[in-house]
Amino acid sequence: MAAENNFKNMVLCLFLVCLFCGAILGSVYAVTKKPIEEAAIAEARAAIAEVLPEGGEISEPLKSGEMEYYLSRSGENINAYAVKSSAAGFGGPLTLMVGVLPDGTIYNTKVLSHSETPGLGAKCDSDAHFIAQWKEFPANGKIAVKKDGGDIDAITASTITSRAYSLAVQNARNLVKSLQHK
Amino acid sequence: MAKNNLSIITKGLIKENPTFVLVLGMCPTLATTTSALNGMEMGLATMFVLILSNIAISLIAPVVPDKVHIPVYIVVIATFVTVLQLLMQAYTPAVYRTLGLFIPLIVVNCIILGRAEAYAGKNNWWKSALDGLGMGLGFTMSLIVIGIIREILGNGSIFGWKFITGDGILAFVMAPGAFLVLGYLMVLFNKIAKK
Numbered sequence: 001m002a003a004e005n006n007f008k009n010m011v012l013c014l015f016l017v018c019l020f021c022g023a024i025l026g027s028v029y030a031v032t033k034k035p036i037e038e039a040a041i042a043e044a045r046a047a048i049a050e051v052l053p054e055g056g057e058i059s060e061p062l063k064s065g066e067m068e069y070y071l072s073r074s075g076e077n078i079n080a081y082a083v084k085s086s087a088a089g090f091g092g093p094l095t096l097m098v099g100v101l102p103d104g105t106i107y108n109t110k111v112l113s114h115s116e117t118p119g120l121g122a123k124c125d126s127d128a129h130f131i132a133q134w135k136e137f138p139a140n141g142k143i144a145v146k147k148d149g150g151d152i153d154a155i156t157a158s159t160i161t162s163r164a165y166s167l168a169v170q171n172a173r174n175l176v177k178s179l180q181h182k
Numbered sequence: 183m184a185k186n187n188l189s190i191i192t193k194g195l196i197k198e199n200p201t202f203v204l205v206l207g208m209c210p211t212l213a214t215t216t217s218a219l220n221g222m223e224m225g226l227a228t229m230f231v232l233i234l235s236n237i238a239i240s241l242i243a244p245v246v247p248d249k250v251h252i253p254v255y256i257v258v259i260a261t262f263v264t265v266l267q268l269l270m271q272a273y274t275p276a277v278y279r280t281l282g283l284f285i286p287l288i289v290v291n292c293i294i295l296g297r298a299e300a301y302a303g304k305n306n307w308w309k310s311a312l313d314g315l316g317m318g319l320g321f322t323m324s325l326i327v328i329g330i331i332r333e334i335l336g337n338g339s340i341f342g343w344k345f346i347t348g349d350g351i352l353a354f355v356m357a358p359g360a361f362l363v364l365g366y367l368m369v370l371f372n373k374i375a376k377k
Contacts (some may be wrong), residue, residue, distance in 0.1 A: 119355035
């Protein structure tokens with residue numbers, strides 16, 4: 001039933017199959033390229049809107065070293081900063097969007113991506129008590145879990161995740177401070 | 183004939199259930215069934231690839247020389263998986279975020295290559311499509327069942343609807359729970375399938 005196993009048939013068959021599959025992939029990539037980019041932008045916008053106070057014009061993404069941040073401006077005034085901040089969690093990088101006011105107050109935080117253990121560290125984006133602590137966290141508050149002498153209640157049995165979360169927020173606040181001293 | 187078609191589909195559900203009876207595709211089974219919804223999404227994604235690759239392979243099988251049939255099948259399967267991945271990224275980014283890591287792994291899911299080898303390479307495209315549908319449904323159903331049990335025991339919820347306040351038995355959300363649930367269900371299904 002199958003074609004004969006000679007060299008010419010095998011090469012021809014693989015060549016045609018790969019050519020055809022390549023063509024399909026190329027066209028699907030071309031069609032989906034724009035929607036994928038739009039989805040990523042929409043996601044970033046939605047996250048920024050959630051961590052910053054309402055109003056103000058959101059800037060294009062800006063870079064400071066490795067970190068990416070956005071400004072919320074009304075006219076010349078900077079209302080707030082949204083910083084994309086990352087730290088090593090228990091299962092991989094934990095990436096947050098952190099809203100910081102110019103005085104150093106943490107306005108709000110949101111998890112962008114994580115690979116923490118389901119049921120333990122993964123609660124960093126669902127545990128109501130843990131998330132609520134970050135809302136309007138005062139500028140003079142110490143960003144660290146209580147075990148380390150800070151003001152944050154860690155998620156039960158997930159100290160490493162909670163530490164990573166604190167570190168990411170801390171880094172975001174430090175970045176905002178350094179931006180202001182410029 | 184109609185009865186015959188139906189039996190091709192239903193054999194995937196119980197008698198030749200890919201997860202509990204054929205024991206194929208264990209990696210995604212164990213990894214993505216932390217909740218019923220995740221299990222279902224993974225099952226449907228696999229079914230999509232399975233049906234399309236079964237059809238494509240049954241059509242090209244007669245002209246593929248035996249010695250290169252495995253590389254050809256893999257290229258075809260990988261193409262469909264990548265197409266699925268791009269489509270999900272573009273149109274269902276939320277689903278892609280939960281399953282993202284496991285989508286490329288559908289390529290190496292033994293169910294798909296297994297069905298290509300055992301069925302699609304020897305049957306016509308219509309029967310192969312039905313076989314893909316049946317196996318896909320069987321796989322999806324298995325993942326949902328495991329997902330529901332693990333979600334109830336581990337988190338006290340079904341499809342995200344929480345009916346127990348407080349925490350569940352944590353072990354069931356993690357790997358050991360997956361093995362336990364899978365083991366007991368396998369016993370149950372083999373008992374049913376043997377009848």
